[in-house]
Amino acid sequence: MSMTTPPGWYADPGVPGGERWWDGSGWTAHTRSVGAAAVPQPYQQGYQQPHQPPYQQAPQQPPPAGRSRSMVLGAVAAGLMLVAAIVAGVTLLGDDGTKTVPRSAPTTGEPAPGPTGGSDDETPTAEPTADPTVLVDQLNGITLPIPDDWEKSDSIVDRAVTMTTVADYECPGQKSRYCRYGRVMSSTATQTDAATPEALAKEDIQDASDALYDEDSIGNAYYGGVTSHTVVKSGAVTVAGRTGYLVRWKVKTGSGPGGYVQSLAFPSTIGAESLIVVRFAFDADPKGPPLSGMDTITKGIRAIGDTTGGVGSSIGPS
Template sequence: MSMTTPPGWYADQGVPGTERWWDGNAWTAHTRPLGGTAPVAGPYQQPYRQPPTVPPGPAGGRGGGRARGLAVAGVGVLVAAAIVVGVTLLGDDGTTTVPRSAPTTTTGEPAPGPTAGTGESPTAEPSADPDVLVDQLNGITLPIPDDWEKSDSLVDRAVTMTTVADRECPGETNRYCRYGRVMSATATQTDADSPEALAKEDIQDASDALYDEDTIGNTPYGNVTSHTVVKSEAVSVTGRTGYLVRWKVTTGKGQGGYVQSLAFPSAIGAGSLVVVRFAFDAGPEGPPVSGMDTITKGIRTIGDSTGGVGSSIGPS
């Protein structure tokens, strides 16, 4: 009887000099230098705390990506490519480049990890509950609302979900934008020493990345022209004190949207800060803004059946 390799950092054979996080069932997008103490710079990530024992690594695994410099972090991997008639690409901003009907082939995904002691690939177990998005590295789950779905692409080394529905981007032809996007990742390259400081620092970058100019200079919403602070308050997330900042952004094209940066200590390890970015398009077809609060309240530690609190713990 074989035993599945436990979660941990293992050498990535597809990218020499790199280790990739194996979550016990599949490779994730999280990478770091081989033998290093910090993951490769992804969005919002703070210095990595070395986990306990790291067993001998599984063979195999690939990685790839492209980087974009942000004030908080360099943009990490965007694992999706489509080649036949054209290219379909889910970007930082949740947009999709057409032709939409072109057949797609996913590339750059990590290869399956082996089963310990056999050299064989393990049989992947069901990817958990379809109603929750799992951020394995930070030990949390986020509820997936009705008419939303997990993204097949890993954006900025973040776990991501989007609305199922999309439409042609208001500022670009032949590009399609999702009405709602949420992504969770560990924070890095920031001097913020508290959830409040991080949320207030990250909101501008979130607004730029989700509604302004994308990584290749496209402006699917015609740039952000102004913003209004809708909410700025402390909240409790998974029993820990966090902080959120929410903006209503006005864009050059379309009806704009709502952007939120939610920061709180990770549920595992030494409590590195986590940022969850939200982008909900405004207008009748966009998700209700109250959905941001619903998702926040539903954030849980992995295995916790009670869930996070997500309620205000102080004056706005």
């Protein structure tokens, strides 16, 4: 024989500490707190004064199909109020009566730190600020000193890292463009059969002259093209502890005062010791950098990690 739970006040399955009226077939919207004074039970058809059934007959869990819409809304509202209280960082009182703030509530106007994705030891740190006095060629493992009144360039020419004078002027061959008084670029020597720094420097100087003072890769002749050149210096030189070689030309151009171009070649300090070539271009204009700056930069080239000097040399435009 099946047993039907009679109507009465039972523990509210949706609100701890409360009671809800069971009408014999389902939960109703009538609720009260546990221990509240006796109040008349809701009128239900067939029961004028239902009595409280023995506790052993009361359902321990709510009947699956009897939960009313009001009961569900009440549970959801209670849950939302709890979440809102946690997010807002409700002020709590400690054992000593002082106010404490939950850890979930930030104590400053700055956002709380997010997850780091690992242990405390793996917390990433900000990259150090790049040294404005050093041009770093990571590929070739060297640094070059950036002189006063020079700056690193964002321009990448033939995969080279580049620095230029800060000052510029209207190009003598194309007034609508602007040229720099000095340029230096470092790159790995490619597409060459040169086996020694001397062979590479002597081979590269013509290409350097063409690229820096004659025409660029799309035919722009910012200096009116190179009309002639004179060798002003060549010979072995020590670069970053390695024996290198340099060739320097003075070039005349179709427009403007011309300039000096230099190819410096030396073995890399890392890897398979491939050859590095550094190209220099200093305008012969009185506002251009002094020619001695080429030697100063050459002497200041270092292997990455070598901090024995060579930075911040004063060879800016005169």
